[in-house]
Amino acid sequence: GAVVSQHPSRVICKSGTSVKIECRSLDFQATTMFWYRQFPKQSLMLMATSNEGSKATYEQGVEKDKFLINHASLTLSTLTVTSAHPEDSSFYICSARSGQTYGYTFGSGTRLTVV
Amino acid sequence: AQTVTQSQPEMSVQEAETVTLSCTYDTSESDYYLFWYKQPPSRQMILVIRQEAYKQQNATENRFSVNFQKAAKSFSLKISDSQLGDAAMYFCAYGYNTDKLIFGTGTRLQVFP
Numbered sequence: 001g002a003v004v005s006q007h008p009s010r011v012i013c014k015s016g017t018s019v020k021i022e023c024r025s026l027d028f029q030a031t032t033m034f035w036y037r038q039f040p041k042q043s044l045m046l047m048a049t050s051n052e053g054s055k056a057t058y059e060q061g062v063e064k065d066k067f068l069i070n071h072a073s074l075t076l077s078t079l080t081v082t083s084a085h086p087e088d089s090s091f092y093i094c095s096a097r098s099g100q101t102y103g104y105t106f107g108s109g110t111r112l113t114v115v
Numbered sequence: 116a117q118t119v120t121q122s123q124p125e126m127s128v129q130e131a132e133t134v135t136l137s138c139t140y141d142t143s144e145s146d147y148y149l150f151w152y153k154q155p156p157s158r159q160m161i162l163v164i165r166q167e168a169y170k171q172q173n174a175t176e177n178r179f180s181v182n183f184q185k186a187a188k189s190f191s192l193k194i195s196d197s198q199l200g201d202a203a204m205y206f207c208a209y210g211y212n213t214d215k216l217i218f219g220t221g222t223r224l225q226v227f228p
Contacts, residue, residue, distance in 0.1 A: 034215055041223075042220070043206060043219065043221050044206070044218050046215050046216075093158075095160075095216070103162075103165075104150075104210070104216055106159070108157075108158075109159065
């Protein structure tokens with residue numbers, strides 16, 4: 001079945017530094033990638049949607065200059081948290097869609113801790 | 116705007132028993148998809164079952180089945196013969212066309228031996 005590999009699974013960084021999270025679709029072409037944020041015991045909150053080769057579409061209230069999304073190829077999308085602060089500490093999950101099938105494949109998530 | 120509501124923050128069930136998780140949604144579309152996802156403590160999102168709105172027949176996957184009531188905009192998940200491994204957060208989700216998934220707030224399911 002479709003697999004999305006997300007790395008790193010855990011990362012701790014210092015306040016003010018940037019962190020990059022990668023999501024790779026291993027056996028299909030991800031025409032659309034979704035990036036979610038999840039706080040403890042809460043639901044997934046969509047941050048942005050990116051289509052390969054296009055600029056990402058951000059949800060209301062999400063700072064596009066802080067959460068940089070790149071979807072330069074059909075198998076790779078990255079989320080960079082710039083100038084991270086403790087309030088950015090959260091669980092980030094990507095989800096990929098292939099244009100050919102109506103299905104969403106999720107990565108395993110990244111737990112970001114900013115100290 | 117589409118919304119998904121899960122009114123049961125927590126549910127519990129005895130092992131081998133049956134439990135039903137509720138989900139309602141709101142949409143003006145007629146052709147869409149509904150999903151149930153399981154999120155265990157590992158936090159990996161696992162697809163449990165999927166329903167196409169144009170299909171009248173309720174989807175079934177082994178011990179998991181849904182009761183899809185399109186007119187009532189209701190999409191409940193029934194878990195039969197509950198197992199300890201079923202304990203997790205369960206999210207109901209709505210998808211339309213090629214758009215994003217909209218998630219409910221989740222139901223935490225506990226399974227007691």
